[in-house]
Amino acid sequence: MTHYDLAIIGSGSGNSVITPEWDDRKVAVIDGGTFGGTCLNVGCIPTKMFVYPAQLAAQASEAARLGVDSRLEGVRWREIRDRIFGRIDSISEGGKRYRDEELENVTLYSEFVRFTGPHRLETASGAEITADQIVIAAGSRPVLPDIPGIDLPQVHTSDTVMRVEELPERVLILGGGYIAAEFGFVFSAFGSRVTMAVRSGALLRAQDETVSERFTEAAAGQWDLRLNTTVQSLVENPDGSVRAMLSGPAGASALDVDLILVATGRVPNTDRLDTAAAGFDLEPDRRLAVDEYQRVLSQGEPVPGIWALGDVSSEHQLKHVANLEARTVTHNLLHPDDLQAASHRFVPAAVFSHPQIASVGLTEVQARAYALEHGMDLVMAVQEYGSTAYGWAMEDVTGFVKLLADRTSGRLLGAHIMGHEASMLLQPLVQAMAFDLDAYTMARGQYWIHPALTEVVENALLSLGTDPQDTALRA
Numbered sequence: 001m002t003h004y005d006l007a008i009i010g011s012g013s014g015n016s017v018i019t020p021e022w023d024d025r026k027v028a029v030i031d032g033g034t035f036g037g038t039c040l041n042v043g044c045i046p047t048k049m050f051v052y053p054a055q056l057a058a059q060a061s062e063a064a065r066l067g068v069d070s071r072l073e074g075v076r077w078r079e080i081r082d083r084i085f086g087r088i089d090s091i092s093e094g095g096k097r098y099r100d101e102e103l104e105n106v107t108l109y110s111e112f113v114r115f116t117g118p119h120r121l122e123t124a125s126g127a128e129i130t131a132d133q134i135v136i137a138a139g140s141r142p143v144l145p146d147i148p149g150i151d152l153p154q155v156h157t158s159d160t161v162m163r164v165e166e167l168p169e170r171v172l173i174l175g176g177g178y179i180a181a182e183f184g185f186v187f188s189a190f191g192s193r194v195t196m197a198v199r200s201g202a203l204l205r206a207q208d209e210t211v212s213e214r215f216t217e218a219a220a221g222q223w224d225l226r227l228n229t230t231v232q233s234l235v236e237n238p239d240g241s242v243r244a245m246l247s248g249p250a251g252a253s254a255l256d257v258d259l260i261l262v263a264t265g266r267v268p269n270t271d272r273l274d275t276a277a278a279g280f281d282l283e284p285d286r287r288l289a290v291d292e293y294q295r296v297l298s299q300g301e302p303v304p305g306i307w308a309l310g311d312v313s314s315e316h317q318l319k320h321v322a323n324l325e326a327r328t329v330t331h332n333l334l335h336p337d338d339l340q341a342a343s344h345r346f347v348p349a350a351v352f353s354h355p356q357i358a359s360v361g362l363t364e365v366q367a368r369a370y371a372l373e374h375g376m377d378l379v380m381a382v383q384e385y386g387s388t389a390y391g392w393a394m395e396d397v398t399g400f401v402k403l404l405a406d407r408t409s410g411r412l413l414g415a416h417i418m419g420h421e422a423s424m425l426l427q428p429l430v431q432a433m434a435f436d437l438d439a440y441t442m443a444r445g446q447y448w449i450h451p452a453l454t455e456v457v458e459n460a461l462l463s464l465g466t467d468p469q470d471t472a473l474r475a
């Protein structure tokens with residue numbers, strides 16, 4: 001049995017909790033997977049490194065609309081893959097080496113671990129660890145639906161699909177969320193024939209309704225989108241491809257593909273940690289229950305010295321949320337008498353597909369309910385990229401900014417953008433919400449560069465009609 005001042009389970013966002021203040025104390029970092037966690041190795045970073053070249057590939061066919069004829073000569077999949085992972089793998093290995101060899105006070109356990117009591121852990125090889133403080137940053141993993149043939153080697157999740165040897169000719173994607181939308185674009189832009197089977201009637205259903213509807217339409221123009229369709233079974237063909245039996249509105253059909261990507265959500269890793277043995281509370285979706293200080297709860301009360309952060313305890317499976325929670329835990333571990341709460345107000349997110357999507361705050365349906373409950377006068381504006389000068393330059397026909405606000409205060413309740421660089425256009429709106437800037441002041445209290453695409457945000461803010469003078473006139 002080895003005792004530590006601090007034990008951290010998970011080397012993704014958990015890794016950043018070790019600050020110089022821990023230099024004179026004993027710390028254990030425990031990770032049974034690849035050092036650096038999901039975002040670095042199989043998540044945000046490699047996916048975006050595939051999305052960017054996919055955007056370059058897609059430009060070839062889109063430029064013709066503007067009178068520029070270019071042709072995609074080819075995509076060197078292995079070269080792209082090896083460039084991406086050449087960079088990422090060395091960051092992971094360097095981080096691991098630093099923790100393992102260069103920090104004398106830190107011990108790295110490269111194995112999985114489970115709880116045997118609130119402050120007691122056992123590693124897969126049987127080592128016993130106790131610690132005064134434990135930070136649980138064990139993340140989440142992909143869910144595989146129960147379909148016959150799901151264990152075939154041609155079936156991938158985001159954990160493995162980016163490392164395949166060849167660009168698959170025919171891909172079937174299951175699911176209609178973030179990962180499906182991003183990989184649907186990457187594979188189709190690279191030239192694979194993509195079919196996407198979605199069990200409901202639209203993609204990205206957690207997004208604002210206009211976004212979901214218009215993205216679904218845009219996606220159907222890029223790949224074979226089968227809505228209201230389920231996969232019944234997967235059977236290997238003699239030539240190594242896979243026959244998927246689909247069931248959709250037109251009945252049953254067979255589809256032969258070379259690769260299947262399952263993107264049907266992720267579950268927190270609480271089961272593998274055996275959190276039940278420690279008596280920790282779980283939310284209905286199996287993530288750890290925590291309070292605003294990121295303290296893990298047991299029977300509704302914080303367990304002294306036990307913290308959680310990121311996907312294992314968050315309703316937002318997003319890296320910037322995990323990072324903020326890691327900063328909160330870092331502070332709270334060192335300042336027990338001055339605990340800070342993690343703020344989850346206005347959490348933005350982006351889907352790096354084509355078109356790109358970015359959003360923050362309430363969807364229209366949520367905003368209507370909120371306004372009704374709080375007696376607010378809800379106003380909404382939808383501003384097309386194509387209504388601004390830069391949108392003309394792009395001949396844009398899909399991009400838009402949708403804003404929802406309270407008419408009286410001008411306070412933004414939600415912002416949703418679909419189109420070119422949506423994630424960048426959204427950020428000033430996140431800032432306005434975080435710092436309580438009303439829509440009219442944001443629009444008229446500063447210069448907007450002409451004729452930048454940001455004018456679409458300026459115009460959307462003005463279209464809300466929250467000018468205080470207008471409001472006074474209407475009152």
Ligand SMILES: Cc1cc2nc3c(=O)[nH]c(=O)nc-3n(C[C@H](O)[C@H](O)[C@H](O)COP(=O)(O)OP(=O)(O)OC[C@H]3O[C@@H](n4cnc5c(N)ncnc54)[C@H](O)[C@@H]3O)c2cc1C
Nearest residue numbers: 010012013032033037038043044113139310311317318319
């Ligand atoms: C394909 C994909 C793309 C994504 N893109 C984005 C994006 O663009 N933007 C964004 O904000 N978010 C994105 N995300 C989400 C983001 O990656 C996660 O929210 C984030 O990485 C979670 O970090 P974490 O520290 O909570 O967990 P992780 O980084 O997953 O770290 C958990 C670690 O714990 C280890 N572990 C688990 N159980 C145990 C155990 N019992 N014992 C020991 N070790 C254990 C694991 O091996 C892992 O290394 C993406 C996710 C995926 C899958």
Ligand SMILES: NC(=O)c1ccc[n+]([C@@H]2O[C@H](COP(=O)([O-])OP(=O)(O)OC[C@H]3O[C@@H](n4cnc5c(N)ncnc54)[C@H](O)[C@@H]3O)[C@@H](O)[C@H]2O)c1
Nearest residue numbers: 145175176177178179180199263264265266317350351352
């Ligand atoms: N750009 C980003 O920030 C980014 C990118 C990728 C992933 N992520 C994070 O990772 C999480 C996981 O991504 P994801 O795309 O797997 O999940 P998701 O929750 O975004 O989408 C899951 C999809 O699978 C469908 N589904 C669920 N169970 C199914 C079943 N049994 N059969 C058929 N369809 C089923 C759902 O209806 C939904 O369309 C996301 O929620 C997100 O938080 C973020």
